[in-house]
Amino acid sequence: MRTRRLGVTTALALTAGLLVGLPLSATAAADCLSEPPAGLLQPSCDDTVPPDTALGGVSTAPNAAGWVATSTMAFAFTGAHIDADAGALSFECRLDGPAMAHDWTACTSPRTYEGLVDSDAAYTFSVRAVDTADRAYAYGGFGNVEQVEDIDSSPATFSWGQDTLAPVSFVNPDLYDEETPQQPVVVGRSVGIRLNSNEAGVGFVCEVDGVGTPCTPGAWRYEGAESGRHYFRARSIDKAGTPSVWSETTEFFVPADLIARRGFSRVKKSGAFDETLVKSKTKGARLVLPKQRVGELRLYAPTAPAYGKVRVKVGATNWHVVNLAGPRSAQKEFVVFNRYQGSRTGKVIIEVLTRNKPVFLDAIVARTNVFQG
Missing domain, CATH: 2.60.40.10 (Immunoglobulins)
Incomplete structure (x- = not known):
């Protein structure tokens, strides 16, 4: 709790006591709500209860991380005495930050700052209420009592970061x-x-x-x-x-994973598409995909010298032979026909051509030849 300090010089106290004939303490206590004292012969009095300051609002509230996307900030604020003092109040504002920073200056509510620059450093706005009438009176007693400043010693503050430019x-x-x-x-x-x-x-x-x-x-x-x-x-x-x-x-x-049908078995294989392959040694065994429009067809399969062949077609079009015999590889792409060779509509059929030679198949791309818009 803030207290008032009474400063009384010995000579003036004696004179005032003789001339006024009142208890010194009663006169001083009454005068301590405001400076200077009511009469010239009354003891000097220092009001030691400064006013309080509160922020009333900000034009742009920062996001959860404390940032705004505007270069203009405005602040509303109020002040009030916390004792029975009825004297007028004024305000002083200060801005700390990367640009337009200034020390305490007189201000009124609302206080607006425009054209602030973006920076990684934060801005801080501070405002304090001033007991205007008391501050205008310089306490001039002859005693050892030091005058208390007539301003809010704990200003209201508000900090924020600013970034107005869109990123790339x-x-x-x-x-x-x-x-x-x-x-x-x-x-x-x-x-x-x-x-x-x-x-x-x-x-x-x-x-x-x-x-x-x-x-x-x-x-x-x-x-x-x-x-x-x-x-x-x-x-x-x-x-x-x-x-x-x-x-x-x-x-x-x-691509789409190939699913084993009659004549094929499913084989787990690390590194394969969906970690599985389909295998067959049965000549004539078929994989049949639903009817669709196909403008490009690719087949993905491992190769090895001892592997066999398959043939592929869409609907009633011609067969395309895919030879899986070759240098050993975990997966190879076979472009059965590319997107510049026209479209076909029908079921996609994959048939084993060789007997007693294993074929392993992984995945398939069957898509239209619609180019990027």
């Missing part, structure tokens, strides 16, 4: 396809994408096929991609919540 995003998918560079095939359920920005501390918002998906800056992977055609885009969000423009859309295609 750099989205680099880890995709390569010599056959169709703009619509690459990803032989797997995981797609690597690198997300970066020109600003530090940004987050990212990502979409796959128009649906938001959690993502993180730096080297990131989209997991669990379903078979078929997909579209990816991303944008960064800076500390103040300002988003970048969306990146260009990246398209990619994921």
Whole structure:
């Protein structure tokens, strides 16, 4: 609790006591709510209870991280005596920060700052109430009592960070396809994408096929991609919540796993698409996929010198032979026909051509020849 300090010089106290004839302490106590004392012959009095200050509002509230995306900030504030003093109040404001900083200056509510610059350093606004009438009176007693300042010794403060510029995003998918560079095939359920920005501390918002998906800056992977055609885009969000423009859309295609049917068996194989292969040694054994329109057909399979052959067709079109005999490899891509060779409609049929020679098949791409728009 704040207290008032009474300063009385010995000579003046004696004179005042003789002339006024009142108890010295009663006169001093009454005068301590305001300076100077009511009469010239009354003892000097220092009001030691300064006013209190409160912020009433801010024009733009920072986000949860303490940042704003505006270069203009305005503050409303109020002040009040905490004792029975009824004297007038004024205010002093101060701004600390990377630009337009100033020491205490007289101000009124609301106080507005415009044209503030972006910076990693924080701004801090402070305001304090001043007992105007008391501060104008310089306490001039002859005693050893030091005058107490007539201002709020604990100013109201408000701090924030500022970032008004939208970030720039750099989205680099880890995709390569010599056959169709703009619509690459990803032989797997995981797609690597690198997300970066020109600003530090940004987050990212990502979409796959128009649906938001959690993502993180730096080297990131989209997991669990379903078979078929997909579209990816991303944008960064800076500390103040300002988003970048969306990146260009990246398209990619994921093959379908081949499922064992009559004449084929399922084989688990680490590193294969979906970790499985289908195997057969039976000439004439077939895998049949549903009727569809196909403008490009690729087959993925391991190769080895002792492996056999299969043939592939769509609907009533001609057969295309795929020879799996060759240098040993865990997986090889066979382009049965490319997207520049026209479209076919019908069931996709894969048939074993050789007897007693194993064939292993992994995955298939059967897609239309619709080019990226």
